[in-house]
Amino acid sequence: MWFASPDEVRERLTAVDYLADDGISTSVFLAGALGKPLLTEGPAGVGKTQLAKAVAEATGARLIRLQCYEGLDEARALYEWNYKKQLLRIQADDDAWDDIFSEEFLLERPLLKAIRSDEPTVLLIDETDKADVEVEGLLLEILSDYQITIPELGTISAARKPYVVLTSNATRELSEALKRRCLYLHLDYPTPERERDIVLAQVPGLPGSIAEQLARTVATLRGLELKKSPSIAETIDWAHTLLALGRTELDEAAIGETLGVVLKHNSDQVRAAKELGLPARS
Amino acid sequence: MTPPSLVDRHIGFIHALRQAGLPVSLAEGLDAANALTVIDLAERETLREAYAATLVKRRTHRPGFDALFDLWFPPVVSGSYDSYGSREDAAPDEDKGNLGIDLERAELPELRDRLAELLMGDPGDPAFREFARAMVGRFGRVQAAAGRQSWFSYAVLRALSPDTLVARLLDRTLEARGGLPEKVARQQIRRNIAAFQEAVASDVRRRIAEESGIEKIARTTVKPPIDKIDFLRVTHAELAQLRREVHPLARRLATRLTIKHKLGHRGRLDFRRTVRASLSTGGVPLTTRLRPKRPHKPELVVLCDASDSVATFSHFTLLLTFALREQFTKVRAFAFVDVVDEITKLFSPGADVLDVISRMAKEADIIRFGRTNYGQVFERFAERYPDAIGPKTSLLILGDARSNYQAPAVDTLKRLAGEARHAYWLNPEPRRQWDTGDSVAMAYGAVVPMYECRNVAQLAEFIETLA
Structure with missing residues (x-):
């Protein structure tokens, strides 16, 4: 058994x-x-x-x-x-x-x-x-x-x-x-609530509020029609990145800088930037 | 009368799944029955997942399964019905989640406040479903005919109108409107409203099933899986879902195609590598090495009808062909309504799906009078792009062959088809509608083999024969 x-x-x-x-x-x-x-x-x-x-x-x-x-x-x-x-x-x-x-x-x-x-x-x-x-x-x-x-x-x-x-x-x-x-x-992408818990379990040092924002933002990204939706593994990478950069909030600037961690196609990044109103990338 | 046993219910449920098109084998039914003996039957979600794990082996079948499960194993059973109202066989702690509000008697504004509160939270919360159930009990009953009543989710949603709560919810969550936070909050609210609508619809189905029998409603509840949905009848939401399917589908097809190539007879013996390999077995050539086969890659010319009547179909097919670009040496695409224009450049690698579609409508010169004219299009195509079709090309025509009673120019098409290595015509209309009205399907079909292609499954099947 x-x-x-x-x-x-x-x-x-x-x-x-x-x-x-x-x-x-x-x-x-x-x-x-x-x-x-x-x-x-x-x-x-x-x-x-x-x-x-x-x-x-x-x-x-x-x-x-x-x-x-x-x-x-x-x-x-x-x-x-x-x-x-x-x-x-x-x-x-x-x-x-x-x-x-x-x-x-x-x-x-x-x-x-x-x-x-x-x-x-x-x-x-x-x-x-x-x-x-x-x-x-x-x-x-x-x-x-x-x-x-x-x-x-x-x-x-x-x-x-x-x-x-x-x-x-x-x-x-x-x-x-x-x-x-x-x-x-x-197995599918988790609900934002579960993803938040996963991120917190995997990245212990992360403040709860960022994990929450992170999970919701990723859920929004998955709602866009992207070539490759961000996976849980990529969400966790993103959390690690933010932690390493010492960000305390996930605002437009922080997302714009680190979007490459979760979206790996250029067309996806352009699309996300357009839909979410992020500062344009050069 | 003895109440039906668990076995009866189990058999009935499996029967209903089969009727809804899920391929449940005898062995899988037995597995499910075995699973019932080891789980705690009082846990409804465990029961649901146990059935799902043993019976549902395809993702596209899951929504249908869930709807049927909710009918056969309802979360609550309504109490006795009298002529004035229904009473829920409520669990003793039902109101614990809905603090201080008497859902049966409260005023509408109060209920809307409560709904707003729930929409901000987690839809997995039991209070969420309970609220939906109570609201169906209060607002969902509609007098269908004298002495008969039925249940409608429309009535519930109209009374509570969750969609009009969005602005209020946004104001409450956000300090300032605009930008990313609003996008994120909107997404969450949208998701929760959809969950509420689904909870209401599911409870309405349950109540109808209680009153007029499960079998009656089960037949209409289950929608066909996404790859069986008719291109010409696709709804807006389904269209988005279809577009999302393009890349996974292309990937799946590409794997299948490479496997097919590999399975064909291998190339000739590679003498040098065979001798090299034999060194490790003392000069005895135990394993032979073969040269890889040269892959066959066709050149593809796609000629697609972009008029509104078949737009969904041709867009999807085009996207799929371009997603499969690696499987073909060269793909050229032309779109037409009554004039024809090349649209290959729009499908550059990495191009965005939605952009391509909107740019195609804007930039390509394909409309003069706005009525499809196949005859003229074939003649213009032969004239303007004489080099497009050669002995190595496969010609693929997408359209419904409805030419608005214009001259069909079958001879021109015959010549084009004769120049190409292969020619195919995909028609999104059901075969029995061919040659009705202004369709000249059979006349064209006599020159170019015409295939019925109404859904993703048929399209995938065709592409496999093509490459």
Whole structure:
């Protein structure tokens, strides 16, 4: 059992500075209670990866991370045979053909490692959407039955079910088969009230009034039609910036100077300056 | 009669979700049922999120889910109705949030004061929803016919008119008007008013459902997800939402397209890299290395109808094509109503979406008489831009093929299409309306393959076949 109730999830995540709302705490609780993987989707920088890290930290579990990218394959996600060692063995001993496919020659990759681990483990499969479609097929066996089949060795079942978190930026639709096996959590930009609390938790030295202004201003920016809305991570960066500059108030001048921290497209900056009536930038 | 059990309600809810178009599989229904056994059913928000986590796997389905959830698992149940008024089965501490105000009897100005106070705060506050519920109880009832009554949110919003409170709220929060603080405050007030309207609407739905059955209202409650909304029937708010979708959609399409390119057969063997790689396995070439395939990138010429009847559609399509610029070697765009003009320069990299649209209306020379004339446009296009279409270009025409009974110039279009490598026509009208009235869709469709393209989903599907 990972957590006893959604309320406990919230308390323990708060203890590691991750503020969960109803949706987050319920899904995190259910993922543990039902033993199902949790798929979190949402725009960049809203705390998807951070959620997995916070769960690991709150439960004292080991975090194993599989970063997905284009061209990720079985050999780098699951396991690989140690070809060099096998070759050497065959060259050294002509009768070794039968026993070169054994534990000894198996190289563990993150997924196999998570399955075989006997301590509590949080398996984070990051940016699943970046991987090729075939990798999803590879994940299905692990996500539904927590086992891996290696043709030469047989099926390896989990010693202890890992807590699996998948993240996706939705740059492509994940397959129905994958989604069906997971619990789904869509993380979105928080309400200004929650964002204020997040900023205060992450940037302890910041005065409450600035955090409040900051959260409201960011909410206003997100209301504009921008190419890339500012993420929570960028709000926190902004708070750090203001703190470092020793600003005590978030007025037009302060925003104008530091807007680059939250808006990273020139057209977005121009647009924000126009809509918010900030002093023109040269 | 025995009251329906939890299982019945669960089954009914899942059935309603399926009817509203959410793909809920049997396994997901079971997951949800399993989730019900481990959570505290008395916590309504936990119940909602448990259902959402197990059943709703797409963001666009969430609003519909929430509306249905509110109907099947209402936050409160109205008490007995008599002919004079309804009584809420109020929780004992209901009035704690609404300090000192008797919501049933208070005068209107008092209520508006209370509303103003709530609009300044956090809409997540339970008092906020309670207030909305009480107001629906007081003002929302409208006599529909003799002896029958119904509930309308319009009546509530008219009585309280939250929109007219904005000025007062601004005066109260700000020392001086203007500048950034006002913008920020306005944004917050707008959001809270929208939350209030939604709370009222949701309570109205609940009351109607109590009186005339859930099934009846459920069917009309759920709006189609944004990618299924008809381009020609889009509302103002939806339009803004659509424009916001351009970049995520373009990104999604671009990934899909590159994946598709990569999946095609790989290039030839790269002998040098294969030998290099074999060194690590003692000269045995265990893995082969292949040369990357040369990507195929089409040149694209977009010819788009910019008249008001199809403006939403052509703007959106243009924005999307330009957001996908990397997928094409070259994109040239032309807009027309009754004359044609090139608008490529407006879509410079990093250009602002809204600017482009307003500049297109202002700067491009596309209107003479203001009535679409496809025939004349095709002839002028062939005359003015003879170099635009070559053997490598794909020609994409966007429009409803309604030419106001002018000569269609099908032959000119046929010649243009013949010069291009491919030609396509996207028509935002439903197929059954083609060739009705002044539409010459079939005549053009015989020369250039014409596709129905009514919503974002269909557009995305088409672009995938194109690149």
